[in-house]
Amino acid sequence: MAEYAKPLPRQEEPELTQPFWDAAKRHELLMPRCSFCNKFFWYPRAACPDCLRESWEWTPVSGRARLHTFTLVYQAAHPAFQDDVPYAFAVVQLEEGPRMMSNVVDCDVANVKVDMPLMVKFDDVTDDWTLVKFRPA
Amino acid sequence: MSLRGKAAIVGFYETPSRKEFPDRSTNSLLAEVARGAIRDAGLRKEDIDGLINAEGTNSLTLAEVLGIRPRYNTSVTSHGASGATSIVVAAQAVSAGLANYVLCIFGGSQPRSSSRLRAVSQAERPSGPASRATEWEVPYGPVIAMNGWYGLIKQRHMFEYGTTMEQFAKCAADERFNGAANPNGIWYEQPVTVQDVLDSRFTNDPIHLLEGVMPVSGAHAVIVTTAERARALPNPPAYILGMGGPATNHDVIWQEDDITVTPVTMSAPNALQMAEMNIRDVQFAQFYDCYTVLVMACLEDAGIVPKGEIGPFYESTDTTFKGEFPINTDGGQIGAGQTAGLGGGFRHVVEATRQVMGRAENRQVEKSDVCLVNG
Ligand SMILES: [Zn+2]
Numbered sequence: 069m070a071e072y073a074k075p076l077p078r079q080e081e082p083e084l085t086q087p088f089w090d091a092a093k094r095h096e097l098l099m100p101r102c103s104f105c106n107k108f109f110w111y112p113r114a115a116c117p118d119c120l121r122e123s124w125e126w127t128p129v130s131g132r133a134r135l136h137t138f139t140l141v142y143q144a145a146h147p148a149f150q151d152d153v154p155y156a157f158a159v160v161q162l163e164e165g166p167r168m169m170s171n172v173v174d175c176d177v178a179n180v181k182v183d184m185p186l187m188v189k190f191d192d193v194t195d196d197w198t199l200v201k202f203r204p205a
Numbered sequence: 206m207s208l209r210g211k212a213a214i215v216g217f218y219e220t221p222s223r224k225e226f227p228d229r230s231t232n233s234l235l236a237e238v239a240r241g242a243i244r245d246a247g248l249r250k251e252d253i254d255g256l257i258n259a260e261g262t263n264s265l266t267l268a269e270v271l272g273i274r275p276r277y278n279t280s281v282t283s284h285g286a287s288g289a290t291s292i293v294v295a296a297q298a299v300s301a302g303l304a305n306y307v308l309c310i311f312g313g314s315q316p317r318s319s320s321r322l323r324a325v326s327q328a329e330r331p332s333g334p335a336s337r338a339t340e341w342e343v344p345y346g347p348v349i350a351m352n353g354w355y356g357l358i359k360q361r362h363m364f365e366y367g368t369t370m371e372q373f374a375k376c377a378a379d380e381r382f383n384g385a386a387n388p389n390g391i392w393y394e395q396p397v398t399v400q401d402v403l404d405s406r407f408t409n410d411p412i413h414l415l416e417g418v419m420p421v422s423g424a425h426a427v428i429v430t431t432a433e434r435a436r437a438l439p440n441p442p443a444y445i446l447g448m449g450g451p452a453t454n455h456d457v458i459w460q461e462d463d464i465t466v467t468p469v470t471m472s473a474p475n476a477l478q479m480a481e482m483n484i485r486d487v488q489f490a491q492f493y494d495c496y497t498v499l500v501m502a503c504l505e506d507a508g509i510v511p512k513g514e515i516g517p518f519y520e521s522t523d524t525t526f527k528g529e530f531p532i533n534t535d536g537g538q539i540g541a542g543q544t545a546g547l548g549g550g551f552r553h554v555v556e557a558t559r560q561v562m563g564r565a566e567n568r569q570v571e572k573s574d575v576c577l578v579n580g
Contacts, residue, residue: 074346078339085340111341137364137464139356140410141348149346154410157346157353159459169459171345182364199344 072194073148085112087126092198095190099166101127110166131188132163133202140177156180160202174203209479212296213435213442214558216246216428220312221389222421222542231313231424231546232270238426239271239310246428247439248306253428255304257281257291259311259547267310277304281547285493287311288425288551289580293448295429305430309554312424313546337457352408352417354458355496359411362465362498366513370411372520374402376497377416377539379524384536386526386568391421391542416497418549421542425555443561446575447482449475467499469506469579476577484508488572489531489560491553492579494538503579504532526568534560534568550580 079085091098099108102116103123115122138158144150156172158180172180173189185205192198218241220226220234243250255277258264264278277298281287288311295307333339338347347353362368378399385396397415405415435442449472458464477484484507492507494500501515509530510518524532535541535556543549557576559565565573 075339075343077341077344078335080335080337080340111337137357137361139348139353139360139412140407141346141353142406142410143349143352143408145347145349146343152346155346157348157356157409159357159464167459169342169345182360201345 074193075146075148076194076197077199084114088112089197091126091128092190092200093192093196095198097129097131097188097200098126099129099162099164100124108162108164108166110162110168129162129164132205133160133186133188134163135159135172135180135182135184135186135202136161136167137182138172138180140180158202160186168200171201172203173201179204207479208296208300208448209446209481210432210444211300212429213432213444214292214427214554215430215435215438215440215442216242216244216248217426217555217558218242218245219389219425219552219555220423222391222423222544224391224419224421225316226314226422229314229422231315234312234314234422234424235267235310235426236271238312238424239273239308242308242310242426242428245440246306246430248428252306253308255295255298255307255429257295257298257307257309259287260284261546271308273308275304277307283580285495285547285550286580287547288549288554289493289578290450291551292427292429292445292554292578293450296445296448299429299431305434307429308426309429309551310424310426311546311548311551312422312426312544313548314422315420315545342457348409350417351495352412355417355498356409356412357458358464358502359496359498362502363411365465366516368501368513368516370403370413371399372516373416373497373501374399374413375519376501376524377402377413379519379528380494380533380537380540381415382525382540383531383534383568384540387535387541389423390536390540391419392536392540412496416539418495418538418543421544423542423544423548424546425544425548425551427554427558441562443558447476447478447480449473449477449479465502466512467503467506469503472579473507473577482575484577486575487577488575489534489570490577490579491533491535491537491557492577493550493553494533495543495549497539500532500537500539507577507579526565526570531570534565534570553578553580 140154186202187205260282291309526534
């Protein structure tokens with residue numbers, strides 16, 4: 069496999085977010101869920117943004133989602149993406165509620181539409197890192 | 206106690222907007238506009254006892270450079286809204302007696318390619334500080350500058366409300382028409398048509414190149430004082446009738462609950478309530494415009510039209526300085542340039558002042574008493 073030239077995730081608080089990436093490597097999608105509000109939230113942070121309690125847990129989710137919005141990139145900020153243009157840089161809304169940034173893959177960009185149903189697609193980009201992307205459901 | 210009409214802008218000055226000023230530093234441009242605004246207000250430099258500038262430079266550092274000894278100083282940290290916010294802060298300061306004459310000053314000199322180079326170097330640099338962005342955004346390939354984020358908003362606006370590419374392009378074309386009449390602007394005498402905008406390349410679909418801004422060097426400044434002091438000065442005062450926040454309720458756009466809705470849903474009612482006015486009393490608008498979709502969403506949220514109807518509004522309304530509802534009469538950032546050092550948002554304050562004072566010459570709007578400015 070050619071060396072992966074795109075930027076890999078760099079963690080500001082690895083102790084907080086490592087469970088997410090470990091699960092992704094196992095092809096499981098986890099989201100933070102507040103034990104008090106029972107609400108999912110994204111991105112992971114010290115306390116639930118609704119009630120400010122720190123009692124949240126990594127909780128498995130379905131991987132089912134809808135495309136909230138997207139943009140087709142022609143001029144990427146990082147040159148390693150330039151071979152892929154146009155690609156879909158997307159905000160994906162999980163069935164469980166949270167919205168995350170991702171890519172829509174396995175799909176001609178002409179067919180990418182707002183609100184289309186999506187399913188998680190784990191992309192093992194290196195031995196250490198698996199990115200969470202989405203494909204048409 | 207309401208601050209309605211307690212403070213006024215009494216002088217302004219700006220440099221031309223240029224891609225670069227090869228031989229001039231940021232401090233050189235700021236010194237010119239400080240000098241110009243003080244002179245325009247009919248004041249002496251010793252009168253200036255308040256200083257407000259942009260995040261990025263400590264206001265005390267700038268005070269020292271300009272030889273000002275402020276009783277009151279601060280830097281505004283509201284990103285693009287810092288320029289408009291500086292007026293809110295200055296009005297509070299003079300109304301509270303913390304300063305008599307506050308200089309609000311924004312701008313910068315930068316090499317023409319610096320914003321792109323900075324974006325690339327940030328994306329490539331493996332050793333910079335890790336952040337929320339480096340973990341949750343960068344691996345998926347963001348777009349240069351803010352193009353990607355506003356592409357997400359525009360796409361969703363088109364989906365929810367059926368706003369068309371032509372309607373967005375009309376917004377850019379109207380601003381470029383205004384900018385073509387602004388000798389200080391980067392696009393002076395270079396109007397574009399709706400078709401030109403539609404024919405410009407996508408930086409990222411659905412954002413056309415001509416729906417965004419040209420980063421420019423330059424600077425802008427105004428002087429704020431109390432209404433009483435203003436009446437003793439030579440210029441007709443531009444009174445600050447109402448003000449409202451917040452600047453934002455999220456830091457990254459994808460964290461917003463409804464990404465087509467802006468904080469103007471709160472700030473505009475706050476400002477109008479203080480002014481004891483209705484949105485229908487507003488005669489023209491100077492609205493932050495890094496991209497067409499932002500001006501348009503903010504105008505909706507201010508209540509100019511109901512949510513989702515800004516597309517048809519642009520289609521049927523002449524928003525140039527000659528039109529029935531003028532918007533961004535100096536060209537705004539799309540039509541005149543996004544000045545470095547957060548000066549882009551501040552140009553809206555300067556142009557509102559110029560129009561209200563009746564000094565806009567070739568682009569003076571017909572009804573220029575009440576302007577709504579959005580940072
Ligand atoms: Zn909670």
